[in-house]
Amino acid sequence: MKYKHFALVVLVLLLNACGDNIRPVDLSYESQILYLGNGTEPQDLDPHVVTGVPESKILMALLEGLVIRHPSGLSPLPGIAQRWNISEDGKTYTFFLRDNAIWSNGDQVTANDFVYSWRRMLTPSLGSKYPDMLYDVIGAEDFNKGLLKDFSKVGVRAVDERTLQVSLRNPAPYFLELLCHYTTRPIHRPTIEKFGEIDSLGSQWTRPGNFIGNGPFELSSWELNKLLVVKKSPTYWDAANVTLNEIHFFPVDNATREDLMFRSGKLHVTSTVPQEKIEVYKGKYPENLKIDPYYGTYYYRFNTKKEPFNNKLVRQALSLSIDREKIVQKVQKGGQAVAFSFTPPNRNAFYPSTKLEYDPERAKELLIQAGYPEGTLPPFELLYNTSEGHQKLAQAIQQMWKKNLNIDVTLTNTDWKVYLSKMGIGDFSVARAGWIGDYVDPKSFLDMMVTGRGNNQTGWSNIKYDSLLLKGANSPSQDERFSFFDEAEHILMDELPILPIYTYTRIYMLHSDVEGWDSNLLDNHPYQFLSIRQSVK
């Protein structure tokens, strides 16, 4: 008898909850719950500490800055600031805050909240990773580097409760773009101070129950590696126009599992699509597979401190012998565009006039000029972090270099952290890299290649390039800035310390019931503009 009971218990345990297999997305037009695949588990929800895309997606729901991104990626829309004035020299911004902007605990959002938040973000001992977002503000960089101790000398001040004035050291036509970034959003001072000091890293204020935000949603629950839920905030200034009731962020860092979740009706949106499925889904789910342009460039880095890559001709030859068209058509197959500049071209703004050609004959000539007639260039190593996608591309380029220039290239893959450490100490010859702009402006790419910048990592330095970037920063006219940047792009594409290969696309699956989801360069989809409608089946 004992064994029968045992068997029964086990059976009940295993099958107790076995019922209908519900597809949550099918019911969400009633519940208005958006189910979202969100990549890796967020590290934290402190906008001054985190750096990842998954965190940024959640913070977009929880916190609102002075301005918000337009769902189609056009110019910023009023957020907490109802309107703003920009002085004629482009250096003074005055923001007028909404009367009805309130925190989720009922407190008013004031200009002082922004002053406090920016002070916190720039406080050296906090160790924020994005302080440069505010470096255009007078004194911000000095304060962050510890050269200026008195924050009142930094160019941000609350004129009154509702008016915030920001003074810039140089005109920055992209400044409103920067203010869309989560790191410039306000945080609730009493909450920060309740759980620690201004510079406490990882205090408990970001936990559900503690988190006070001012965004369209508030933090409801957060189970590590499982699910993070935000609920519509009744205190949000525009709550009447927010349709979604909840957003469920699933940390799914495995593309295959995310794909299965989407296909079994557990997700409305995925963060990616397994590369091998892209072709299949183009035919099978054309209405769900989304391929949006993305503000990012996939490129290879040369270690210009090392022979033979210290020779510009060698770098040019290697670039000329890559058939980028073939790479995007035959290898990537995800709608990527051939890169001809470092900054991804943007038809609405900066469109570089550079070119990157495929000309193996010219490449051979250049190698001869550089002193390496055919087959004499010493073999070298191409480094990438372990990933099937990077490997495929590296193999294709390895073959192109072999075929066109008779060069032997060894492919080396390492785990992500090993790769990063090799980049950091310059222990590589040629290495794969990628960059996604934090805001839509060429500065978010070109600034990286200025002498000595942390992400330059090629050892390359060019005085003229640096001066053009500086001129661009000080120019009040957008057209003039873009002409300096275009010139800088020409230097970069001639010198080629980096080898742009293609412009990224964002490839993901989207359920057809989701409305208001526009494609834009930064993959930003403010949730207050989204809703779920029952599609006709």
Added chain:
Amino acid sequence: MLELISKRLLTAIPVLLAVVTLTFFMVHSAPGGPFDAEKAVDPEVLIKLNEKYNLDAPLYKQYFDYLYGVVQGDFGPSFRYPGRSVTELIFTGLPITFELALYSILFAVLLGVSIGVVSSLKKNTIYDYAPMTVAMLGICVPSIILGPSLILIFGIWLEVLPVSGWGDYSGDKILPTITLGTAYAAYCARLTRGGMLEVLNQDFIRTARAKGLSETRVVIFHALKGGLTPVIAFLGPAMAGLLAGSFVVETIFGIPGLGRFYVEAAFNRDYTMILGSSIFFSCLIIFFNLLSDLIAAIINPKLR
């Protein structure tokens, strides 16, 4: 019995010390650090972070500081999740991993013992060969193949079971349990069959049958007790193996258990989390091995 326990506990100390020492120096010698990121971290920020997490001290000092903390039950803060301690992370994942391991072992025992008993009673017939062949397959097929296959069949084609989660959707615990438990069920089946065959030939079984007891009573009340001894001895290491090996299944099904934290920690160079989980898993393995020895000793007095 007491002697056995104290002897085992004493040998556990050097084992744990070796685990801590080896793991500590291995993770610290791996290239890359916990704060390396795509967006290069400002050197000044890095100095502050290293200071905060005691990574600026000489390695031997870090090692002794860490040991000192561990002895006091402090596994330190996680490097990846600011504001969360390693202990918090372990106890977030542990109940789930434990539940998964428990269901899997129940599944394994129930299925394995049933098959083993039937096979032993129908020795050298199709009812013996067929399940034993399947059991051999069960042992051979790794969970990394079995899991996705089950997902494909039951989740995608038949659409009867959820493909991910743990306690989120009805029935989402079934596929992970089967995936993790199958290999162990197969072992249980083979062990039960072996154990039963040995017991069924013994005199007391013949006596029981001669007394006119029904075959069911003979099997359940007389033969199983002895026949299951190898299975019980196997349960301790199996439970330890299930707990430590659950990370593959947790990854396939997106289960937020300890195994996933462990693997992630390794990729993220979350030193304290790697160390904390290694120590914790070592303790579990030691504990379950001890437990199975104790149970075996209780069942079989010859082992005492």
